[in-house]
Amino acid sequence: MTPVAEQADREFLDAARLALRAPAGGGDPLEALGWWDLLPELSDRDARAAAFALFRAQGRELVSSAALGGLLAAPFLAATGLAPGALVATVSRRSPRRGERLVAIGDVTGAALLVDRPGHGAAVLAHDQVSLRPVAVAGRLAVHEVELDPSAWKAAVPESVAAPARVAGRSLGRLALALEILGAAEGALALAVAHAAAREQFGQPIGAFQAVRHLLAWARTDCVALDAVTTVAVRLGEAAPPRHAEVVKALAGRNGRRVCERALQALGAIGFTTEHDHHHFHSRVLALDALLGTSAELTHALGAWFRETGTDPAVPAAVLLSD
Incomplete structure (x- = not known):
């Protein structure tokens, strides 16, 4: 990597850390950074580096956001017709005691949730079609367990x-x-x-x-x-x-x-x-x-x-x- 590229990466990281340190109530740091606007540009190296710098900054600052779910949902945006930030993907996690559970990371208020089922396609559920139960997780990580009525799941994106x-x-x-x-x-x-x-x-x-x-x-x-x-x-x-x-x-x-x-x-x-x-x-x-x-x-x-x-x-x- 060239010195110029290394300097740019450091600047991306510093900007992200600064935005994440902003006092609570100062607005969505992802919006302030223009992070959602980077998702359609991930094929560009600089945009990709800036987008991923946010996650390293989140680890350093112990901050949670909906960025992971937004990134997971990015390849589905064209098929759903939704804009970046309007769709956040859930993450499947297997619990030894309770089996497979769906979780959402960060504040997903107001966003539609993408529930992907391998072999069956993916559904897009409005926020009022699911219930979110906060899960106590150390590390200042905001995690919600997603509970939905199985009858509400209908594939909006076919498996193909x-x-x-x-x-x-x-x-x-x-x-x-x-x-x-x-x-x-x-x-x-x-x-x-x-x-x-x-x-x-x-x-x-x-x-x-x-x-x-x-x-x-x-x-x-x-x-x-x-x-x-x-x-x-x-x-x-x-x-x-x-x-x-x-x-x-x-x-x-x-x-x-x-x-x-x-x-x-x-x-x-x-x-x-x-x-x-x-x-x-x-x-x-x-x-x-x-x-x-x-x-x-x-x-x-x-x-x-x-x-x-x-x-x-x-x-x-x-x-x-x-x-």
Whole structure:
């Protein structure tokens, strides 16, 4: 990536973080950023980088929005005739105790909900056709469980159209989740670094001790690796190899958990308290890892796919070196 592109990416991220810090009641930060206007332009590299910068910023600032659902719904907009922001996709999540449940992330008030059922197409339900039950999730993540009358579900998008849109939407969603996990992991690491510089033992900061420095160095390495992978994935867009977003999401779940665990070791007992922000960063990483396939689930599925097809998951060097 050129220095100009790197500078532009930093500017996108800084602008998104600034907008998300705006006081409550100051309006929708997505509207303020013009984020919804970026969705029809995702084929453009700069627009794509700006759109995905929001998710990394959300992780760093521990803010929730309807952006994930809006991104998942983007490939369905042409088939539904709805504008960006007017349609938000639900996310299917399997509970060990309660089976498959639908959830909506962020404030989806006033938006139509897309309920996709693989093999059957997708339905568009008005806000008054469903009930939203808030779910208590740590990490300052706004999650609502979606309950609907099965008789209200009628396919507005046939399966022949929904199938390719579903693949595209999930690829976008997995990359977005990977970036938000990265942002949250970076937030947890920043807390640990600050603590290591301020906390003293035996007359010196604990960050001077080799064991603590190794922990923080390993955590930083995991963040840098994930940063590099997500940056390439955003730059490639549709040129990425098949199932590349699954590879990125699987790496994000693994690296994000490792960063938070090592940061917790550096923080010590204070990191275990619910009042400390590490609790929220770590919980957000775990919650996001559970959406659209956990790291363990995706790794297992990708391994089976590689064995069956012999597909090389690496990004071709010619693609990486292209402008």
